[in-house]
Amino acid sequence: MAEHEIIELNIGQPLDIRHSLESGQVFRWQRQEDWHYGVIGENLIALCQFGSVLKIVHDAGETQHVIDLVSKFLRLDDNIEEIYSVIGTDERIKEAISAYRGLRILRQDPWECLIGFICSANSNIPRISSSMRSIAYNYGAKRTLGLFEGYVFPSAEDIASLGETPLRELKIGFRARYIARVAEIIAAGKLDLYGLKYMPYEEAKEELKSLPGIGDKVADCVLLFSLDKLEACPIDRWIRRAFEDWYLIDSRFKYEEFYKWAFDKWGGFAGYAQQYLFQSRRLAP
DNA sequence: GAAGGGCCTTTGAG
DNA sequence: ACTCAAAGGCCCT
Numbered sequence: 234m235a236e237h238e239i240i241e242l243n244i245g246q247p248l249d250i251r252h253s254l255e256s257g258q259v260f261r262w263q264r265q266e267d268w269h270y271g272v273i274g275e276n277l278i279a280l281c282q283f284g285s286v287l288k289i290v291h292d293a294g295e296t297q298h299v300i301d302l303v304s305k306f307l308r309l310d311d312n313i314e315e316i317y318s319v320i321g322t323d324e325r326i327k328e329a330i331s332a333y334r335g336l337r338i339l340r341q342d343p344w345e346c347l348i349g350f351i352c353s354a355n356s357n358i359p360r361i362s363s364s365m366r367s368i369a370y371n372y373g374a375k376r377t378l379g380l381f382e383g384y385v386f387p388s389a390e391d392i393a394s395l396g397e398t399p400l401r402e403l404k405i406g407f408r409a410r411y412i413a414r415v416a417e418i419i420a421a422g423k424l425d426l427y428g429l430k431y432m433p434y435e436e437a438k439e440e441l442k443s444l445p446g447i448g449d450k451v452a453d454c455v456l457l458f459s460l461d462k463l464e465a466c467p468i469d470r471w472i473r474r475a476f477e478d479w480y481l482i483d484s485r486f487k488y489e490e491f492y493k494w495a496f497d498k499w500g501g502f503a504g505y506a507q508q509y510l511f512q513s514r515r516l517a518p
Numbered sequence: 519g520a521a522g523g524g525c526c527t528t529t530g531a532g
Numbered sequence: 533a534c535t536c537a538a539a540g541g542c543c544c545t
Contacts, residue, residue: 257539357538360529406527448541469539
């Protein structure tokens with residue numbers, strides 16, 4: 234990578250690149266030694282953190298453009314100390330904040346995020362990663378950075394033109410049909426995914442749930458991880474158990490009831506609280 | 519209408 | 533070799 238310019242960015246706030254990229258939000262970032270490689274939009278980016286300094290290597294042209302791209306992706310616009318003070322209301326979550334300090338909600342591309350969480354249905358993180366890599370490797374444009382190769386995630390149009398059968402061959406199972414159908418709807422312009430960012434949470438969620446393969450949980454993931462809805466609080470198997478065991482929530486609660494409980498407790502940053510509890514539950518149950 | 523159960527694909531862990 | 537769970541959703545009763 235010596236032939237590439239290295240940008241050094243000073244991060245004046247909590248950031249833990251590894252926990253952020255390895256917390257089940259994004260599925261195609263790869264770690265080699267101290268470097269993390271991934272595609273943001275059309276560009277291949279490598280990140281390496283030393284304390285409060287973030288080193289960036291990229292194929293994306295102008296320095297300022299790259300800094301903007303990375304800052305936006307890492308949500309460096311979030312005031313994370315303030316978020317900690319709002320959600321740090323009990324010992325359990327304070328422990329999680331102290332263990333995973335600097336873990337950030339990421340602002341990823343809505344289209345890739347949507348497909349990622351369709352793949353997540355009844356699956357697990359290693360397998361979701363392999364599904365997503367397989368889709369990008371087979372149908373996305375290649376980028377290189379030194380010896381590293383990455384792939385731009387194929388557009389809705391690209392995937393719509395494939396249909397279900399080639400996706401089935403990638404071993405993604407029953408999710409292939411959902412992906413093919415969703416791609417068709419988005420490519421045809423019947424739902425403006427990017428426009429959801431400007432709608433209120435509830436309304437945007439209803440729009441997403443009108444898509445095949447998208448229910449409450451997947452919709453909340455897409456809203457939280459790509460559409461700036463920090464009040465979205467995806468309740469999956471892990472979080473459900475965490476709520477039951479750690480907060481003694483009635484296991485008979487329906488999704489909406491779990492959500493309401495979380496929103497009452499953590500308000501507009503319920504999504505952040507959820508992410509710290511998710512990481513705790515997986516790594517230190 | 520809502521609540522519960524079966525089913526869907528494949529993988530990796532135990 | 534076998535069972536089970538996995539960042540769920542849909543369809544049927």
